[in-house]
Amino acid sequence: xxxxxxxxxxxxxxxxxxxxxxxxxxxxxxxxxxxxxxxxxxxxxxxxxxxxxxxxxxxxxxxxxxxxxxxxxxxxxxxxxxxxxxxxxxxxxxxxxxxxxxxxxxxxxxxxxxxxxxxxxxxxxxxxxxxxxxxxxxxxxxxxxxxxxxxxxxxxxxxxxxxxxxxxxxxxxxxxxxxxxxxxxxxxxxxxxxxxxxxxxxxxxxxxxxxxxxxxxxxxxxxxxxxxxxxxxxxxxxxxxxxxxxxxxxxxxxxxxxxxxxxxxxxxxxxxxxxxxxxxxxxxxxxxxxxxxxxxxxxxxxxxxxxxxxxxxxxxxxxxxxxxxxxxxxxxxxxxxxxxxxxxxxxxxxxxxxxxxxxxxxxxxxxxxxxxxxxxxxxxxxxxxxxxxxxxxxxxxxxxxxxxxxxxxxxxxxxxx
Numbered sequence: 001x002x003x004x005x006x007x008x009x010x011x012x013x014x015x016x017x018x019x020x021x022x023x024x025x026x027x028x029x030x031x032x033x034x035x036x037x038x039x040x041x042x043x044x045x046x047x048x049x050x051x052x053x054x055x056x057x058x059x060x061x062x063x064x065x066x067x068x069x070x071x072x073x074x075x076x077x078x079x080x081x082x083x084x085x086x087x088x089x090x091x092x093x094x095x096x097x098x099x100x101x102x103x104x105x106x107x108x109x110x111x112x113x114x115x116x117x118x119x120x121x122x123x124x125x126x127x128x129x130x131x132x133x134x135x136x137x138x139x140x141x142x143x144x145x146x147x148x149x150x151x152x153x154x155x156x157x158x159x160x161x162x163x164x165x166x167x168x169x170x171x172x173x174x175x176x177x178x179x180x181x182x183x184x185x186x187x188x189x190x191x192x193x194x195x196x197x198x199x200x201x202x203x204x205x206x207x208x209x210x211x212x213x214x215x216x217x218x219x220x221x222x223x224x225x226x227x228x229x230x231x232x233x234x235x236x237x238x239x240x241x242x243x244x245x246x247x248x249x250x251x252x253x254x255x256x257x258x259x260x261x262x263x264x265x266x267x268x269x270x271x272x273x274x275x276x277x278x279x280x281x282x283x284x285x286x287x288x289x290x291x292x293x294x295x296x297x298x299x300x301x302x303x304x305x306x307x308x309x310x311x312x313x314x315x316x317x318x319x320x321x322x323x324x325x326x327x328x329x330x331x332x333x334x335x336x337x338x339x340x341x342x343x344x345x346x347x348x349x350x351x352x353x354x355x356x357x358x359x360x361x362x363x364x365x366x367x368x369x370x371x372x373x374x375x376x377x378x379x380x381x382x383x384x385x386x387x388x389x390x391x392x393x394x395x396x397x398x399x400x401x402x403x404x405x406x407x408x409x410x411x412x413x414x415x416x417x
Contacts, residue, residue: 004170008136012111019109029266030088038106041117045103051080052414053124054152055107058090059263059301060327061130062097064153067211068128069102071405076414082122089264089301096302110135119145126412128152131184134160136174143177148412151181152404153208155346156191157324172196180411182404184208185349203407207350209329210394211401216334221310222303224289224296228257229373230307233326234317235263240274241320241366243295247278249374250294256377257289261298261307263317263326268299305330313337313376313383315369319344325351332359332390337383339363339372359390 012019027036037043052072056062062085069081083098084107085091094104105122108114115138126148132155142149160171175181175197183189184207192202231242239260246258262271265284272280280295281287283303289296298307308314314336319325324346331338338360344351354360363369376383408414 002170002173004166004173005136005140007166008170009112016111023109026088030091032088032091035088035091035106039109039114041108041111041114041121044105044118044121046121047080047082047123049080050123050125051082051103052076052126052128052412053082053084053122054128054130055084055133056090056130057107057133058085058087059093062090062093063330064209064327065130066097067401068152068208068404069098071401072408073099073102075405075409079125079414082124089266092301108138110137112137112141115141119147126150126408126414128408131155132157132160134171134174136170139174139177149178150408150411151178152408153205154181154183154192154202155185155188156195157346160195168195175201180407182407187348205403205407206400207329208400208404209327209350216309219305219309219334222298222306223310224257224259226257226289226291226293227254227312228259228296228310229313229315229377230311231258231260231315232304232308232317232331233263234260235321235323236267236270238317238320238366239271242315242370243275243278245366245370246373247294249370253374253377255291256312257293257296259296259298259307259311261304265299265301268297271297271299305334308334308336311336312380313339313373313387315373316340318346320366320369328354328360329394333394335387335391337361337376337386338390339369341365341369353393354390357389357393359386359393361386 023036023039027033054065056065081102083094083102083104085094086107091104108118119141124147127142129151131153172195178201181192181197181202182205183192183202186204189202189204193199250256275295278294279292280297281289281293282297282299284299308331314331316326316328316338319341322343325340325344328338328340328347328350332354340362342364355362361372363372
């Protein structure tokens with residue numbers, strides 16, 4: 001055992017009481033005690049059919065994985081699929097969106113016993129880990145059982161890259177357990193190699209999010225009875241900033257409605273406190289939009305694409321505050337004009353591509369965001385040009401899903417049985 005892995009396991013032991021308390025709190029809040037039990041590696045379905053296992057930590061990764069899951073089911077209808085998530089919101093979306101024959105369970109905590117129990121129960125024929133997840137104990141156990149392990153749509157967060165030296169050394173050891181890293185960008189590919197991944201295992205395939213999660217024809221736009229702009233996947237403080245800035249803009253744009261779809265809908269009560277004094281209608285309460293409604297809070301899961309399709313233009317959240325931004329490709333695929341803030345570290349190449357092609361705009365603060373949104377509303381032809389250019393970029397990238405599928409088939413040695 002390496003010194004890094006020893007220190008990591010010791011740290012997990014010391015933190016165990018707090019981790020257990022947090023998971024119990026999560027399970028209680030979500031009303032789903034499966035979360036607590038399965039995170040311990042217990043109460044898991046016992047499989048004997050060798051499923052393909054795909055892990056998507058939370059909502060964003062799961063949405064990105066949907067086209068891949070659909071493609072795998074179509075190509076290999078006899079191979080069952082198990083999907084794991086970590087968060088309750090990810091679990092809720094999995095139950096809502098995934099086909100009935102795709103089973104969802106919670107990923108166990110990265111404790112050796114829990115991960116061993118998980119692998120012993122599920123018995124996957126291959127493991128596909130979406131995006132940023134690096135779990136030393138889990139990856140060690142997967143390698144010990146000779147299960148093919150692939151990082152799909154791989155990207156490295158700044159947190160991983162700027163970690164303490166002993167953690168980066170541990171990551172380097174962990175990455176050597178992986179059979180292939182299918183990176184989403186040149187920057188991510190180089191970052192994995194610099195972190196210690198073997199060069200021959202890292203492959204540049206592009207961002208699987210170019211594929212989209214559903215065909216536009218399958219999405220039904222949300223009609224609120226009033227035209228609206230959408231602030232999508234917002235984080236704490238963005239809602240207040242945007243609502244305050246929008247108040248001035250709305251007067252110049254025939255009182256267009258501001259719809260806010262928070263990244264974490266469970267923040268509803270906190271957001272409503274921040275927006276005290278404004279007339280707010282709430283989706284989960286089935287509130288009716290009236291002429292006096294200033295803000296509509298879309299606090300439900302699984303409807304973001306529908307709100308995007310119904311919006312005149314879209315601001316992508318997590319970008320006015322330092323959260324790294326969110327998936328700007330989904331509104332681009334729908335042909336919507338897009339604006340985002342200065343913090344796009346998780347989507348640098350996508351942001352640059354859209355900006356260079358004239359398919360999006362970037363603003364430094366909420367007031368500037370709302371001014372651009374207002375300008376688009378007053379000049380819809382200009383807005384339409386932005387949306388069309390964004391959409392055309394995705395058309396040029398439509399082969400990425402097939403590239404991922406082919407790589408997974410070859411690396412995992414998949415066949416119909």
